[in-house]
Amino acid sequence: METITSPKNDHIKLAKKLTVKKYQKDYDRYLLEGPHQVHDALAAGAQPDRLYVTSKYAQDREFKEYYNRMTEITADVEQHLSSTQSPQGVFGVFPLPHNQLPKQLHGSFLLLDGIQDPGNVGTMVRTADAAGVQNVVLGKQTADAFSPKVLRAMQGSQFHVNIVSADLTKLVPQLQRSGVPVYGTELNDQAKPYASIAKTDNFALIMGNEGNGMRPELLARTDVNIYIPMRGNAESLNVGVAAGVVLFHLLS
Amino acid sequence: METITSPKNDHIKLAKKLTVKKYQKDYDRYLLEGPHQVHDALAAGAQPDRLYVTSKYAQDREFKEYYNRMTEITADVEQHLSSTQSPQGVFGVFPLPHNQLPKQLHGSFLLLDGIQDPGNVGTMVRTADAAGVQNVVLGKQTADAFSPKVLRAMQGSQFHVNIVSADLTKLVPQLQRSGVPVYGTELNDQAKPYASIAKTDNFALIMGNEGNGMRPELLARTDVNIYIPMRGNAESLNVGVAAGVVLFHLLS
Numbered sequence: 001m002e003t004i005t006s007p008k009n010d011h012i013k014l015a016k017k018l019t020v021k022k023y024q025k026d027y028d029r030y031l032l033e034g035p036h037q038v039h040d041a042l043a044a045g046a047q048p049d050r051l052y053v054t055s056k057y058a059q060d061r062e063f064k065e066y067y068n069r070m071t072e073i074t075a076d077v078e079q080h081l082s083s084t085q086s087p088q089g090v091f092g093v094f095p096l097p098h099n100q101l102p103k104q105l106h107g108s109f110l111l112l113d114g115i116q117d118p119g120n121v122g123t124m125v126r127t128a129d130a131a132g133v134q135n136v137v138l139g140k141q142t143a144d145a146f147s148p149k150v151l152r153a154m155q156g157s158q159f160h161v162n163i164v165s166a167d168l169t170k171l172v173p174q175l176q177r178s179g180v181p182v183y184g185t186e187l188n189d190q191a192k193p194y195a196s197i198a199k200t201d202n203f204a205l206i207m208g209n210e211g212n213g214m215r216p217e218l219l220a221r222t223d224v225n226i227y228i229p230m231r232g233n234a235e236s237l238n239v240g241v242a243a244g245v246v247l248f249h250l251l252s
Numbered sequence: 253m254e255t256i257t258s259p260k261n262d263h264i265k266l267a268k269k270l271t272v273k274k275y276q277k278d279y280d281r282y283l284l285e286g287p288h289q290v291h292d293a294l295a296a297g298a299q300p301d302r303l304y305v306t307s308k309y310a311q312d313r314e315f316k317e318y319y320n321r322m323t324e325i326t327a328d329v330e331q332h333l334s335s336t337q338s339p340q341g342v343f344g345v346f347p348l349p350h351n352q353l354p355k356q357l358h359g360s361f362l363l364l365d366g367i368q369d370p371g372n373v374g375t376m377v378r379t380a381d382a383a384g385v386q387n388v389v390l391g392k393q394t395a396d397a398f399s400p401k402v403l404r405a406m407q408g409s410q411f412h413v414n415i416v417s418a419d420l421t422k423l424v425p426q427l428q429r430s431g432v433p434v435y436g437t438e439l440n441d442q443a444k445p446y447a448s449i450a451k452t453d454n455f456a457l458i459m460g461n462e463g464n465g466m467r468p469e470l471l472a473r474t475d476v477n478i479y480i481p482m483r484g485n486a487e488s489l490n491v492g493v494a495a496g497v498v499l500f501h502l503l504s
Binding site: 240 | 346
């Protein structure tokens with residue numbers, strides 16, 4: 001097996017670029033990091049262009065099927081490729097999924113309107129996956145789904161949930177015309193407590209920006225606004241926790 | 253008003269130390285960062301030893317009452333004191349709260365058993381506050397509650413919730429003897445779906461380590477183990493999201 005010893009190797013330079021949205025688009029590829037994430041990708045049937053592994057993993061039986069696409073890397077190269085202080089020895093270059101919204105708009109949708117923190121985006125995709133949401137739609141100003149921080153927080157849920165990008169101001173009326181009720185999350189006079197909303201498999205829930213909430217133009221289009229009554233004194237919930245509370249209510 | 257222009261000033265060196273647990277204990281003080289956090293502290297009646305502010309805030313009417321405890325700092329000093337890339341011009345040195353468990357063990361308790369990520373600890377305190385939990389107990393190996401990252405995620409909830417540290421292996425039997433049922437969160441054969449647990453104001457909920465869950469010695473002592481049924485394919489939920497789903501069920 002070939003071994004790459006320099007972070008300046010062209011393949012490594014390219015792999016590193018595949019952590020950045022611009023290059024991910026140009027090359028239609030992204031970099032996954034860590035044995036767990038790469039394992040999830042392979043388990044989901046994703047086909048790596050190449051796996052970069054340290055000597056510890058070069059003989060790993062789990063990756064046996066992919067030995068012919070494996071390149072060994074040194075600790076220097078491992079550290080260079082990694083987005084964390086403690087890299088875990090395995091990287092994979094995978095094709096970007098080409099997801100699309102279902103032609104028949106029906107089912108469960110989580111719409112992220114300007115969620116800026118990558119950890120929040122990843123946690124919400126993971127939560128949507130756990131709750132059984134089918135589609136997560138990233139609106140404008142929402143963090144890119146394939147950045148290292150989002151991937152780490154998603155924990156492989158990108159293989160279970162249909163993640164797409166779309167203009168939410170266009171999508172919301174399309175959903176409504178297709179009979180999917182759109183729930184906003186903003187505490188206003190008309191907002192209803194989440195527990196009063198009937199459990200359903202057919203809905204779109206919009207979660208808004210961490211600081212500013214949903215954009216007014218989206219808020220104006222929602223069918224119902226829901227809120228989480230708080231007995232305590234916190235001003236608000238973390239957006240990922242709020243999404244979890246509402247989604248597990250709706251889909252339970 | 254005095255202005256400090258050097259990060260090497262003794263007061264600034266001390267203030268910076270007050271972001272670290274050891275020094276926080278030695279001096280019985282901690283450093284709060286940002287106008288929002290400092291505002292929450294003052295609103296809760298906490299008395300700062302000193303506020304360090306940039307010129308932008310030196311005339312801020314909100315801090316009028318504390319002008320005599322204010323020191324102006326330059327941008328250099330601001331950046332030195334800050335734990336973020338974009339500091340926000342206000343810092344306060346506050347006394348550490350001396351919280352204790354209630355003498356009569358009754359009410360709601362969130363027990364954190366080895367939660368390592370500061371963001372998770374902070375988010376869970378904030379969530380507990382929102383849900384109306386009265387006490388959050390930090391067990392061993394749980395991240396320190398007054399580190400900058402935890403404080404940022406708590407968003408002032410340390411002023412609304414009774415945060416204490418304790419040996420959970422001792423506390424759990426004490427709670428049980430006092431009639432407080434202790435719920436574990438581990439998916440095992442005996443575990444019950446959270447929605448089947450009756451809503452209550454009198455309980456202790458244990459959340460375990462992000463990777464390894466609860467310690468076995470605690471698990472063995474719980475009255476009931478509860479889990480969150482997942483319709484989707486995620487292996488697990490983020491620990492903060494899981495705490496939110498369970499707490500908002502129990503206390504709603």
